[in-house]
Amino acid sequence: MTSIQAEEEIVKTMEDKRKKEQSLFRKLIKNRLAAFGLIVIFLLIITAIFAPLIATHDPNTMDVTKALLGVGEQGYLLGTDNFGRDIFSRIVYGSRISLIVGIAAVLFGAVIGSLLGVAAGYFGGKLDSVIMRFMDGLFAFPFILLAITLMTVLGQGLINVIIAIGIANVPGFARVVRGQVLGVKESEFIEVTRSLGAKHRRIIFQHVLPNSLAPIIVYATMSVAGAIISEAALSFLGLGVQPPTASWGSILKDGKDFLVLNPNMATFSGLSILITVLSINLFGDGLRDALDPKMKV
Amino acid sequence: MTEAILKVRNLTKHFHLDSPIPFKKSDQSVKAVDGVSFDVFQGETLGVVGESGCGKSTMARLVNQLITPTKGTVELNGENLVDMNKERLRVFRKTIQMVFQDPFASLDPRKTVGELIAEPLVIHKIGNKASRRERVKELLEVVGLRGSHSGRYPHEFSGGQRQRINIARALALNPDVIICDEPVSALDVSVQAQVINLLKKLQKDFNLTYIFISHDLNVVRYMCDRIAVMYLGKIVEMGTYKEIYEDSKHPYTRALLSSIPKESPNEVKERIILSGSVPSPINPPSGCHFHERCPFAMEICKIKPPELMDVGNGHQSSCHLLELENNPMKAIPTKKKEELKCH
Incomplete structure (x- = not known):
């Protein structure tokens, strides 16, 4: 069977070519901005995990005699706020809230939104219309207004923030996933699986979802940035986590009253939000390019 | 060739x-x-030929119950698959498998070859992990690949090899009937021959029955025992490969056969060139669907649709010409016998 040997050779050359092609990670770090984003995200996660080790002071200890100190004064790295709490330590601890809310809310939205989107796209027909019209209804509310409404209904607290932002994230995921599923379900390999006698559950979770994953991951990454902003916004409006828990949004809120006396509070918490969101978005952009086979960097 | 394993009616x-x-x-x-x-019939290959859009692939999917028919019955081993409840149909899917046309689209790119071939076994809960692995290895060797290939992904294989993987997957459940929907039309000619020979060998080894859909008349001639010619959603002629190739009674079949390229420049060949294209299946022509393009069309063809009638030995054809005393088709010679060189 010389022809099989010939085919064997073709396979080999194809493999070599594949090895030469950069892996996903290589592609990512080749993109400078994405690499920058990745590093910042990594540092942020380290900060959140080891917050007690990194923070120089207790974030909630008040000392009115040391209120509103400037940068570096009396060993306070970024100064103190109006209650004399160390801003640096509060920002370090605040990263925990931001990351937890960002990731958990997106997970919540992604799981529920994906399930709804898959159901709508895969089964189509009336179910599709009902689900998607409901999602359009949710979409009609501005994201932050929806979150505020949900917060006032649910009441304050970390879990409720996550649920509120998560629900606000659901329609986006439903729409992205539905679009993907509509494309994938027409593939011949789905028909093949049906002809083998597979049940819907198997087709959806073994074939449809894994093949729709790439855009979902990119969308989720970008959504984390959005969720962090939403959390900050909610905290800024006093609807987020309860004080005295440090959160970037609440530091910003406290800081806005002392912009002239001590701009450090608002500046550094605002910068933290800015850098974090920017990094995640840059990383998300890089990820999208790296996952898109048609884009050669 | 005595017992009909699959009966399709209306x-x-x-x-x-x-x-x-x-x-x-x-x-x-x-x-x-x-x-x-x-x-x-058990152990035979029924070829289905016809132009693009004549309903070949739809018919395959109807037989396989991938599409629910509007009307009609499909009896497999005496049981009607149409209207069968879902659970029972799932069991019946084991006996009827399908090989699809596009070897690149019919394998899930995110699964390894081993997972793909084992999938029918997993779906029907056959064996455990170890026995499935054994079976996958065995199947890969049956179709001419290596057992060690099971850990690779589909994109690492060429078109011919992928089609072998598809065939291995179709074989996994030991089916009685395999529907091949243009299994070689996406492959290079040299690879086509390998895959066709593989299909023939497997038919002998496992006593398989094929429904072989193709638009390539040479492939069909080599593969099939009987041939059904379809035009615009209907079978216009059906018979053994010999009857169809040497003694076709329908002008459309003649036209199709005359489109096979000449094998030598010296060969004299009567070309029947059809004018126009296949009419729209939304508004098919009245009477015989073929009358607008038929070189022998008569008045009756525009009014009355012809029925499939037996012209001897199960050779069926639907044409009003057959009722005439002096059939003008007799004047046109069919391909000479010595030119046929297969089987």
């Missing part, structure tokens, strides 16, 4: 078109398959 599929007026059902429909009946 199989019909009309796809309703979207109506331009919302909330109102359109009364127009595409008559993709229109009253098709045939038997497939």
Whole structure:
């Protein structure tokens, strides 16, 4: 069977070519901005995990005699706020809230939104219309207004923030996933699986979802940035986590009253939000390019 | 070749078109398959040929119950698959498998070859992990690949190899019937021959019955025992490969056969060139669907649709010419016998 040997050779050359092609990670770090984003995200996660080790002071200890100190004064790295709490330590601890809310809310939205989107796209027909019209209804509310409404209904607290932002994230995921599923379900390999006698559950979770994953991951990454902003916004409006828990949004809120006396509070918490969101978005952009086979960097 | 394993009767599929007026059902429909009946016997290969859009692939999917028919029955081993409840149909899917046309689209790119071939076994809960692995290895060797290939992904294989993987997957459940929907039309000619020979060998080894859909008449001639010629959702002629190739009674079959390229420049060949293209299956012509393009069309062809009639030995043809005393088709010579060199 010389022809099989010939085919064997073709396979080999194809493999070599594949090895030469950069892996996903290589592609990512080749993109400078994405690499920058990745590093910042990594540092942020380290900060959140080891917050007690990194923070120089207790974030909630008040000392009115040391209120509103400037940068570096009396060993306070970024100064103190109006209650004399160390801003640096509060920002370090605040990263925990931001990351937890960002990731958990997106997970919540992604799981529920994906399930709804898959159901709508895969089964189509009336179910599709009902689900998607409901999602359009949710979409009609501005994201932050929806979150505020949900917060006032649910009441304050970390879990409720996550649920509120998560629900606000659901329609986006439903729409992205539905679009993907509509494309994938027409593939011949789905028909093949049906002809083998597979049940819907198997087709959806073994074939449809894994093949729709790439855009979902990119969308989720970008959504984390959005969720962090939403959390900050909610905290800024006093609807987020309860004080005295440090959160970037609440530091910003406290800081806005002392912009002239001590701009450090608002500046550094605002910068933290800015850098974090920017990094995640840059990383998300890089990820999208790296996952898109048609884009050669 | 005695017992019909698959009996198809009056199989019909009309796809309703979207109506331009919302909330109102359109009364127009595409008559993709229109009253098709045939038997497939144990161990034979039934070829289905026809132009693009004549309903071959739809028919395959109807037989396999991937599309629910509008009308008609499909009997497999004496049981009607249409109207069968879902659970029972799932069991019956083991006996009827399908090999699809596009070797690149029919394998899930995110699964390894081993997972793909084992999938039918997993779906029907056959064996455990170790026995499935054994079976996958065995199947890969049966189709001419190596057992060690099971850990690779589909994109690492060439078209011919992928089609072998598809065949291995179709074989996994030891089916009785395999429907091949243009299994080689996406492959290079040299690879086509390998895959066809593999299919023939497997048929002998496992006593398989094939429904072999193709638009390549040479492939069909090599593969098939009997041939059904389809035109616009209907079978216009059906018979053994010999009857079809040497003594076809239908002008459409003649025209199809005359389109096979000459094998040598010296060969003299009567070309029947059809004018126009296949009419729309939404508004098929009245009477015989073929009358607009038929070189022998008569008045009756425009009015009365011809029935499939037996012209001896199960050779069926649907043409009004057969009722005439002096059939003008007799004047046109069919391909000489010595030119046929296969089987």
